[in-house]
Structure formats: structure tokens, C-alpha cells
Amino acid sequence: MSTRPVGTPTRGTTNPNRLRRMDRWIAAAHGPALRRAARPLAVDLGYGSAPWTTLELLRRLRTADPRCEVVGIEIDPARVAAAKPYAVEGLSFRHGGFELPVPEPPLLIRAANVLRQYEEGEVAAVWARLCGRLAPGGLLVEGTCDEIGRRHVWVALGPEGPRTVTFATRLGSLDRPSDLAERLPKALIHRNVPGEPVHAFLRDFDRAWAAAAPYASLGARQRWMRAVRELGRDWPLRDGPKRWRQGEVTVEWAALAPSNE
Incomplete structure (x- = not known):
């Protein structure tokens, strides 16, 4: 029996190189975990109306580990159909949502500009669901950027929940x-x-x-x-001058968490 994907479609806005700041941070911060994994599998959740940023994620993760595989997941079947001609070895596209239709728990989930349209009260449940799908040692990166990637803020979460917040800018x-x-x-x-x-x-x-x-x-x-x-x-x-030079700064989540948590 088919299961309806969990979630709602995003606006689909996407531009080449939009997520470069997030991707560079992921490759640097999560690279050692990728290299230790038997199968470094990553998910690009809600990649939008075109697959450019998913292709870029594969390329940037492979600077950390050439074995990396990426699955792009979209809740809109038309977007999946449009992306499939861009599939290559180690890169595929699937119809789905927060349930993550992948064969095994991923070591990385990137969800960029996906939760912006949701209510604040819905975020914790989505985070918990996605973190529950991570492989041991896995990472969920969820955040928002402007249309051309000049300004970006994201939260990094492990299976136990949120860890850090990163601010990045041109x-x-x-x-x-x-x-x-x-x-x-x-x-x-x-x-x-x-x-x-x-x-x-x-x-x-x-x-x-x-x-x-x-x-x-x-x-x-x-x-x-x-x-x-x-x-x-x-x-x-949580970082140092090497990352600061990139226009980044990362702070512990506990220091910025909403006051009612």
C-alpha cells in the first residue's frame, strides 16, 4: 500500500550556489564522520523546483569523502520527474517527505528553506522525526538563507537534538x-x-x-x-578563526534556545 508523503510542498525557489555556505560548513564539520562511515549517505530534503543545489551538495560532500551518495527528496512528484534526468552515479531523486524514503538511515540530512512555511509550534516535532531517522553519528542541518545565499542561519542537530546555531554571511x-x-x-x-x-x-x-x-x-x-x-x-x-574567516560563527544551541525550553 502506498503511503502519502508527510509534509507540504515548499515554494520551490532555488538558485545555483545558493547553499554554498551551508555546504562548505557541512563538509568541514561533518567530514570526519562521513569518512568513518561504511556508506556515507546524505539526504537533500525539499530541494525545490530544480535540482541544482542537490548536485552541488554531492560535489561538495565528495571533497570530504569521494564515496558520498546523495538522495534528493521532494514532495512534489513533478519536481522529482524534472530532476531525474540529472541523476548520476551516487545521486538519485525520490518522491517523499519527512518520512524519508531511503533504504537505510542517512548520515546527513540537509533541509534548507523547508520549515520556513511551517508554524513555530510544528518545528520540534519535525526535528524529532528527522533526527529519529539519522544513523548513529548523523547530522541534521536545518536553516534558511536569502535567494542568492549571501545570508544564512542554520541549526545543526544530532540524534539527541539541537547542538549549535551557525550564522554565515558574505x-x-x-x-x-x-x-x-x-x-x-x-x-x-x-x-x-x-x-x-x-x-x-x-x-x-x-x-x-x-x-x-x-x-x-x-x-x-x-x-x-x-x-x-x-x-x-x-x-x-564552538569554532575558531579558520571558520570565522569564512564569514561564519557557530554558537551552542543551549545559549540561544527559546526561553521557554
């Missing part, structure tokens, strides 16, 4: 760090109000950015790195 387009607030994932975007941890984090980030203004003469990257270093005095950051 530094030349940034006026101040709180500009990234518009790309917060659904679990946090409505929490950017006084009294909530994510609001305090972005407030402190803006203050550190302002204090680092003298470094702007050395370039936006140096100013960002100085601001992040200062931010790390009060917030539990």
Missing part, C-alpha cells in the same frame, strides 16, 4: 550582524524580541561589531574576526 554585504535576523530558522525567528537569548546575542554581536569599527580599514573580514573574538568572551562559541 561580509561585503553586511551592514551589521543583526541583519542576519531576517534569516533565522523558524524555531528562532519569532524569538528575536527583548528577553529572548537570540535577541541578546544579536544585540551583543552588533555592539562588538561597532567596537571593531577601527578594524574596517583592514577589511570587513578583519572587522568580523575582531567582533567575533570579542563576542566569544560572553557567548559559548
Whole structure:
């Protein structure tokens, strides 16, 4: 008996290279786990109306491990049919949703710009369902970016739940760090109000950015790195200068989690 896919279709908006920041972080942060796996299987959930970002995910994961396989999953059967001509060895496309119709638990699930249309109260159940499908040592990366990938925020989750939040941006387009607030994932975007941890984090980030203004003469990257270093005095950051140089900063989820958790 066929089972109806779980979830609702996204708008389908997609552009080549849109998810490059997320993909580079995944390859760096999750590469060792991919290399240890007997079969490094990844899922691109809700890839949209065209498969460009799924093809790019395969290419970027294979810089970490050439054995990586990717399955693109879409709830809209027309999108799956349109993507199938792009299938190659190690890359396939399937009709489905949050139930993840793959032959074995994946080591990675990427869900970019999928939960934006859902209610905040629905996010925890989706996270739990997807995390429950992960292989041991697996990773779920769920987040939101703008149309051309200049600004991106994502949550990384393991089988036990959320671990970190990463903010990533094209530094030349940034006026101040709180500009990234518009790309917060659904679990946090409505929490950017006084009294909530994510609001305090972005407030402190803006203050550190302002204090680092003298470094702007050395370039936006140096100013960002100085601001992040200062931010790390009060917030539990999980990365270092190598990632900061990419226009990234990762903070522990527990520090930004909604105040009612």
C-alpha cells in the first residue's frame, strides 16, 4: 500500500550556489564522520523546483569523502520527474517527505528553506522525526538563507537534538550582524524580541561589531574576526578563526534556545 508523503510542498525557489555556505560548513564539520562511515549517505530534503543545489551538495560532500551518495527528496512528484534526468552515479531523486524514503538511515540530512512555511509550534516535532531517522553519528542541518545565499542561519542537530546555531554571511554585504535576523530558522525567528537569548546575542554581536569599527580599514573580514573574538568572551562559541574567516560563527544551541525550553 502506498503511503502519502508527510509534509507540504515548499515554494520551490532555488538558485545555483545558493547553499554554498551551508555546504562548505557541512563538509568541514561533518567530514570526519562521513569518512568513518561504511556508506556515507546524505539526504537533500525539499530541494525545490530544480535540482541544482542537490548536485552541488554531492560535489561538495565528495571533497570530504569521494564515496558520498546523495538522495534528493521532494514532495512534489513533478519536481522529482524534472530532476531525474540529472541523476548520476551516487545521486538519485525520490518522491517523499519527512518520512524519508531511503533504504537505510542517512548520515546527513540537509533541509534548507523547508520549515520556513511551517508554524513555530510544528518545528520540534519535525526535528524529532528527522533526527529519529539519522544513523548513529548523523547530522541534521536545518536553516534558511536569502535567494542568492549571501545570508544564512542554520541549526545543526544530532540524534539527541539541537547542538549549535551557525550564522554565515558574505561580509561585503553586511551592514551589521543583526541583519542576519531576517534569516533565522523558524524555531528562532519569532524569538528575536527583548528577553529572548537570540535577541541578546544579536544585540551583543552588533555592539562588538561597532567596537571593531577601527578594524574596517583592514577589511570587513578583519572587522568580523575582531567582533567575533570579542563576542566569544560572553557567548559559548564552538569554532575558531579558520571558520570565522569564512564569514561564519557557530554558537551552542543551549545559549540561544527559546526561553521557554
